Amino acid sequence: MDASPIYRLPQDILHQIFSNLPLRQIILCRSVCKFLDQTLTSPSFIHIISTQPPLHLLALRPSHHHHHRHVSPNPTIHVFDPDQHQWLRLPLNFLPFPCPQPVASSLGIVYLWADLPDSNKSLVACNPLTRQYRVLPQLGSAWSRHGSVLVGSPNRVLVLTELAALYYSGSNNNWLKFSSNLPSKPRSPILVSDSVLALCDIGSPWRSQWKLFTCTLTALQSSHAWTRLEKHEWGDVFDILKRPRLVKGIGNRILMIGGLKSSFSLNASCSTILILRLNLETLEWDEAGRMPPEMFRCFQESSKFKVFGGGNRVCFSAKRVGRLALWDYSSESGKGEWRWIDSVPVVLCDLLEDNASNLSLEENYNPIARAS
Known part of the structure; x- marks a missing residue:
C-alpha cells in the first residue's frame, strides 16, 4: 500500500x-x-x-511517594485546559534522568527535581514543547525533601525552608544561600514580583495562630529580612479560616483560602471553603468567593483538602471525592463561577482517591518560552 x-x-x-x-x-x-x-x-x-x-493550563503531578512507587518509562505531565474543558499530555521522555518530579512552573518553563548520575539532586528547567532543558547547579537531597521551590521570571528560582533560603538568578550560575529566620515552617509560600510571602504559625502546640510574613529578594541578605504583614483593620481575618494557605492571584493580589469556621472554638467545624483576596498595594481584603453548599458537602467528610492554582483559577481536591472542584474568576460576569472537573484521566484517579496528588496552576503557560 x-x-x-x-x-x-x-x-x-x-x-x-x-x-x-x-x-x-x-x-x-x-x-x-x-x-x-x-x-x-x-x-x-x-x-x-x-x-x-499563551495558554492557561492546570498541571497535575503525583506526589514524591507515589512517583517512586509507580515508575513509568514514559514520564508525562497531565494538564487540564479550563477554557476547552480538555485534558492534554506533555511527555517528559526527552529528559535523560530517572523519575523526574515536577515541582513548579512559570512562563512555559517546568522545574523538576531530578536524580543525577552521581546520586545527587538537582533542579532541571525544561520546556515540554521545545524539549529543551537546563540543569541548575547541584543541591543536596535535603533541599528536595524539605524545600519549597518558587519560580518567577526566567532564571529566577528560590528554594525556601524555615531556616535557610537558596536563590538562583542565572547571572553567576550558582546558588546564593541566606538565613531565613522564620518563626515556623512556611506554609504555601509564593513569589509575587520581587516579594516572597508565606503563612507562619506563631501559636502554641495546642492552638494554631497564623500570620502573614513577607520579604523582598533584595532583603534576603539581611538577617532580619522577614516582616509580619498586618494592619489593625484586618481584625480576626486569620482566625476565621481553618488550615489557610496562599495562592498567587492576578497582578499584585494574593488569595488566602481555607475552611470557614462555624465558630472560634478549638475544634470548630467548617461551613464552607472561603477565598479571600488581598491587594498588596492598598493592603485591603475582600471576599473573592465561597464554595456553594452542594459542592462543599462532597468535601465535608475529608479532614484535609488540597488547594492549588493561581491567577484567577483555583482547584480543590480531597480524599474520596474523585474529581476536582474549580473556582473560575475569568468569566465576563465579574464574579467567580464554580464547576466540577469530572473528566479526570483514569491514570490519575488513584492520585485523587488517596489524596496523594500535588497540583499547581500554570498561571501564564507559554510553551514557546525557552529553557536555556
Missing part, C-alpha cells in the same frame, strides 16, 4: 498547515504519530508558532 500523501508534502507546506492550529491542537497532534511529533517539534516550526498567545 502506498504511503499516506502527507509524507510526500514538503516540510514548509506542513509547517504552514499546522501553524494555523491553536497551540492546544498542536499539542494534541504531536501524539498522533512519530512523524507528526518530529514535524511539530522541529526548531523551524517552533520558531513559526512562537508568536501565538
Whole structure:
C-alpha cells in the first residue's frame, strides 16, 4: 500500500498547515504519530508558532511517594485546559534522568527535581514543547525533601525552608544561600514580583495562630529580612479560616483560602471553603468567593483538602471525592463561577482517591518560552 500523501508534502507546506492550529491542537497532534511529533517539534516550526498567545493550563503531578512507587518509562505531565474543558499530555521522555518530579512552573518553563548520575539532586528547567532543558547547579537531597521551590521570571528560582533560603538568578550560575529566620515552617509560600510571602504559625502546640510574613529578594541578605504583614483593620481575618494557605492571584493580589469556621472554638467545624483576596498595594481584603453548599458537602467528610492554582483559577481536591472542584474568576460576569472537573484521566484517579496528588496552576503557560 502506498504511503499516506502527507509524507510526500514538503516540510514548509506542513509547517504552514499546522501553524494555523491553536497551540492546544498542536499539542494534541504531536501524539498522533512519530512523524507528526518530529514535524511539530522541529526548531523551524517552533520558531513559526512562537508568536501565538499563551495558554492557561492546570498541571497535575503525583506526589514524591507515589512517583517512586509507580515508575513509568514514559514520564508525562497531565494538564487540564479550563477554557476547552480538555485534558492534554506533555511527555517528559526527552529528559535523560530517572523519575523526574515536577515541582513548579512559570512562563512555559517546568522545574523538576531530578536524580543525577552521581546520586545527587538537582533542579532541571525544561520546556515540554521545545524539549529543551537546563540543569541548575547541584543541591543536596535535603533541599528536595524539605524545600519549597518558587519560580518567577526566567532564571529566577528560590528554594525556601524555615531556616535557610537558596536563590538562583542565572547571572553567576550558582546558588546564593541566606538565613531565613522564620518563626515556623512556611506554609504555601509564593513569589509575587520581587516579594516572597508565606503563612507562619506563631501559636502554641495546642492552638494554631497564623500570620502573614513577607520579604523582598533584595532583603534576603539581611538577617532580619522577614516582616509580619498586618494592619489593625484586618481584625480576626486569620482566625476565621481553618488550615489557610496562599495562592498567587492576578497582578499584585494574593488569595488566602481555607475552611470557614462555624465558630472560634478549638475544634470548630467548617461551613464552607472561603477565598479571600488581598491587594498588596492598598493592603485591603475582600471576599473573592465561597464554595456553594452542594459542592462543599462532597468535601465535608475529608479532614484535609488540597488547594492549588493561581491567577484567577483555583482547584480543590480531597480524599474520596474523585474529581476536582474549580473556582473560575475569568468569566465576563465579574464574579467567580464554580464547576466540577469530572473528566479526570483514569491514570490519575488513584492520585485523587488517596489524596496523594500535588497540583499547581500554570498561571501564564507559554510553551514557546525557552529553557536555556
